[in-house]
Amino acid sequence: MKSKITLKKIAKEFDVSISTVSKALKDSHEISEEVRERIKAFAKYYNYKPNSLAVNLRNQKTKTIGVIIPQIVHHFFTKVISGIEHIANENGYNVMICLSNESYEKEVLNMDMLESGIVDGIIVSVAKETEEKEDYKHFKQLIDNGLPLVLFDREIPEINCNKVIVDDFGGGFLATKHLMNISCKRIAIITTPDHVMVGKIRKEGYIQALTENNFPIQEELIIKVNEKYDITNQIQKLFDQANPPDGIFAVNEIYAATVIKIAQKRNLKIPDEIAIMGFTDGLISEYTTPSLSAVDQHGYTMGEKAMELLLDEINYQDSDYKYNTTIIETDLKLRESTKKQIISY
Amino acid sequence: MKSKITLKKIAKEFDVSISTVSKALKDSHEISEEVRERIKAFAKYYNYKPNSLAVNLRNQKTKTIGVIIPQIVHHFFTKVISGIEHIANENGYNVMICLSNESYEKEVLNMDMLESGIVDGIIVSVAKETEEKEDYKHFKQLIDNGLPLVLFDREIPEINCNKVIVDDFGGGFLATKHLMNISCKRIAIITTPDHVMVGKIRKEGYIQALTENNFPIQEELIIKVNEKYDITNQIQKLFDQANPPDGIFAVNEIYAATVIKIAQKRNLKIPDEIAIMGFTDGLISEYTTPSLSAVDQHGYTMGEKAMELLLDEINYQDSDYKYNTTIIETDLKLRESTKKQIISY
DNA sequence: ATATTATCCTCAAACGTTTGCGTAAAAAAA
DNA sequence: TTTTTTTACGCAAACGTTTGAGGATAATAT
Incomplete structure (x- = not known):
């Protein structure tokens, strides 16, 4: 393993001081053109790279x-x-x-x-x-x-x-509003536990949209997924209810894609029997069948x-x-x- | 903006040398327990962190x-x-x-x-x-x-x-072999231009599998996607042929997912009319409908x-x-x- | 010839660490 | 008391760079 070339070694090679080398490599006018060019050629040939640890230490950035x-x-x-x-x-x-x-x-x-x-x-x-x-x-x-x-x-x-x-609040609001606009009557949300702030705030947007439009807030339509356990099982429950939702807002892509899989398994028609909104920037959304409407996170x-x-x-x-x-x-x-x-x- | 605390500053504070501080912080027996503890407490209080630029420069790693x-x-x-x-x-x-x-x-x-x-x-x-x-x-x-x-x-x-x-060759071989095993007769490949080595080698695996089993190599079944242009359009051509394939091996996830979308648009039944294999580790595969069989890249x-x-x-x-x-x-x-x-x- | 200026280079400190060696003072042994 | 040992610290170099100040020599001006 060859050891790296440094200013010191170049200096020794030309029998000049380290500062001469440093300045030559920076094209300083303080160094004669002849010496400058010779040093630069040498450095280039040996692929000299300033040690950034040293440079950074010196420059304090x-x-x-x-x-x-x-x-x-x-x-x-x-x-x-x-x-x-x-x-x-x-x-x-x-x-x-x-x-x-x-x-x-x-x-x-x-x-x-x-x-x-x-x-x-x-x-x-x-x-x-x-x-x-x-x-x-x-x-x-x-x-x-x-x-x-x-x-x-x-x-x-x-x-x-x-x-x-x-704008998680606005996103949750928009998504929910959109589901209402396509005439969903029972809109569920699949979100995270409240300690995950973005999930909590998206849920608040959802609640605001419901409230503003005189939809009741129903706890059985709010699923808080604990990722330590099987996601599919937790989401399933939404569909096992006596009166299942006809619109679902999932706060991330995986939850939304999982909903699609579940709905398909139950032979529910998307979006006619169940409409789904995600919240994501992800790639999956484009390739699911049907492709997934989502709040774009930019x-x-x-x-x-x-x-x-x-x-x-x-x-x-x-x-x-x-x-x-x-x-x-x-x-x-x-x-x-x-x-x-x-x-x- | 407070400037960061250094060994030097701690040394000045206690009116000792820098090396004393350094050694104290490393619990050296060379330093008396009393001084050691006082310095450590002080350093902890001021949240001292050794500057890694300096440490690395010194240690040469x-x-x-x-x-x-x-x-x-x-x-x-x-x-x-x-x-x-x-x-x-x-x-x-x-x-x-x-x-x-x-x-x-x-x-x-x-x-x-x-x-x-x-x-x-x-x-x-x-x-x-x-x-x-x-x-x-x-x-x-x-x-x-x-x-x-x-x-x-x-x-x-x-x-x-x-x-x-x-093992790109083996992967390509396996994928193609699998398509043959589920009785595909015309197996196409969607790959990259030859300069992308992994695509090229996967194609070689494909060719090997065909050859070994006396399938003809047909140029019209080999699509080399140029990503500078629209991917869907290039893949479409495969289906416009007089005698379209009944099995497709796509060398990556996006190509494979795109094939699914195209097949669906043309109302082709997957996998009965057209079977599809991808080559990926990706997330999309799990969430497409139907979900995508693929060579696992690990x-x-x-x-x-x-x-x-x-x-x-x-x-x-x-x-x-x-x-x-x-x-x-x-x-x-x-x-x-x-x-x-x-x-x- | 002397003073001034330009040219070309070196010195040395600084960035913040680490660490082997040296040493004064204190403690222990003789 | 003198010698030896131990304890507890400081010195200084090194890692590789940058840069202002200074200095020797050569060129130019007076």
């Missing part, structure tokens, strides 16, 4: 940002990452991705590591377990340490920092926006920085699972 | 590895990453993910950056554009620089390094294996390291899109 996401096997998060990457690269930043796997402990570990000077800022979507524990001291610590932080999608109200969230835009906010804070010089919460509006991607005659909007 | 993948919005790659993360974290390594977006230029850029000392090793799946250009000098350079490299999935024969690939296993090989090379002391190519065997995940009576195996 790394041009790298860290991203902590709960899962990567999830289309929404990969879209967000693409958006982050896009803006980051445009601005000469690299992206380091870490996974929390929805675990509090891994989230803390990752943050500890990122806090040690390798990144100029951090973008995080909170792990479910952290939301459940409501233990946010690692975030407070991060901010205390002066490291710029942006939260996206799953945010924490009590933490003061830049945020970008989707993950890519979200990533872009998060990175922009982070850059904003990184580049801000003064101490009176003002945090911003950007809300990404949702809209509906209507496909086949709700394709009935639309009555009104 | 970073406990971080870099991964370059062509796309992240692709379930196979996310699975691989999960596998890599798993083994990496188990061994105290962090993972830095970079996207090449299938672009040669971005691949080179990412490698340049990773080569600058921030990682102890690199795992790469080659970008399509690079395969097309057949320009691999950045890989050669990397190896020349002595940085451990593992290629996965899309490999380069002429580059000498650790590799982990799926992405997670692949990631684990790649990371293990990388660690192997990183930890190898002597200079006689021997490279290894691990082949991940494929198997079939049979679902509804080929659910006919199986004749024999």
Whole structure:
């Protein structure tokens, strides 16, 4: 294993000082053209690359940002990452991705590591377990340490920092309203336990839509899926009721796709007997049969926006920085699972 | 913005030397218990974290590895990453993910950056554009620089390094054989242009299966999709033929899912009139109707294996390291899109 | 010839760690 | 009391880079 070439070695080769080499490689006018060119040629030949650890240590910045996401096997998060990457690269930043796997402990570990000077800022979507524990001291610590932080999608109200969230309330409202518009009479929701904020808020949008239109709120139409157990079984129950729903709003893609599978197994006609709305950016929706109508989360835009906010804070010089919460509006991607005659909007 | 706390600042606070602080924090017996405890308490209170740039510079290693993948919005790659993360974290390594977006230029850029000392090793799946250009000098350079490299999935024969690939030939063979076993008579393949190696090799498996069983090779049954144009249109042509196929092997999930959509639009019964096999690890397959039979790529296993090989090379002391190519065997995940009576195996 | 300026290079500190070695003072042994 | 040992800390170099200040030599101006 050849050891890497450094300024020192080049300097020794030409019998000049390290600073001469450094300056030559940066095309400094302080170095004669002849020496400069010879050094540059040599460096190029030996594929010299400045050691970024050293450079970063010296410059006290790394041009790298860290991203902590709960899962990567999830289309929404990969879209967000693409958006982050896009803006980051445009601005000469690299992206380091870490996974929390929805675990509090891994989230803390990752943050500890990122806090040690390798990144100029951090973008995080909170792990479910952290939301459940409501233990946010690692975030407070991060901010205390002066490291710029942006939260996206799953945010924490009590933490003061830049945020970008989707309009979950509006999305839930829109989805439910749409089901009403295609004349569904009993509209169910399949959501997460309340500690998952986005699920809770989407549900609130659902409730608002019902209330506004004088639909009763019926507990038996609200399924809170516990992912520790079989999802299909929990959703099944909705169809076993005496008076099953004719419209379902599922707060994510997997729940929605599962509903389709169940409905098909029971020979229910989609969307005529049961209409289905999802909430997703995902790929599955396009390929189910029927394809799935969904609230579009605009993950890519979200990533872009998060990175922009982070850059904003990184580049801000003064101490009176003002945090911003950007809300990404949702809209509906209507496909086949709700394709009935639309009555009104 | 508070500036971060360092050994120097702690040292000044206690009026001791930097080394005393460093040693105290590492519980060195060289430091008296009293001083040790006071320093540790102080450091903990102020949330001291060693600057990893400095530590890494000093130790000449970073406990971080870099991964370059062509796309992240692709379930196979996310699975691989999960596998890599798993083994990496188990061994105290962090993972830095970079996207090449299938672009040669971005691949080179990412490698340049990773080569600058921030990682102890690199795992790469080659970008399509690079395969097309057949320009691999950045890989050669990397190896020349002595940085451990593992290629996965899309490999380069002429580059000498650790590799982990799926048995694409075997997969293609198995898939085709299975279609024959459910009595398909005209079996088509939807693949990539030949410069995408995995597509090419899967096709070779397909051809082998046909040949072995005295099926003719028919050019009109081989579709090479150019992703620059509309995928659906290109695949459609298969069905417009005078004598359309009754079995289709698609080399990836999107192609396969697209076939389902097309078949449905044409009211072809799956699998009776047309059976479909995919090649994927993806989520879509489970949720299409009918669900999709596919060659399982074992992405997670692949990631684990790649990371293990990388660690192997990183930890190898002597200079006689021997490279290894691990082949991940494929198997079939049979679902509804080929659910006919199986004749024999 | 002397003073001034331009050219080309080196010095040295700094970024924040780690760690082998040296050493003063205190404690123990002779 | 003197010698030896132990305890508890500091020194300084090293990792690889950047950069302002300074210095020697050569070129130009006076």
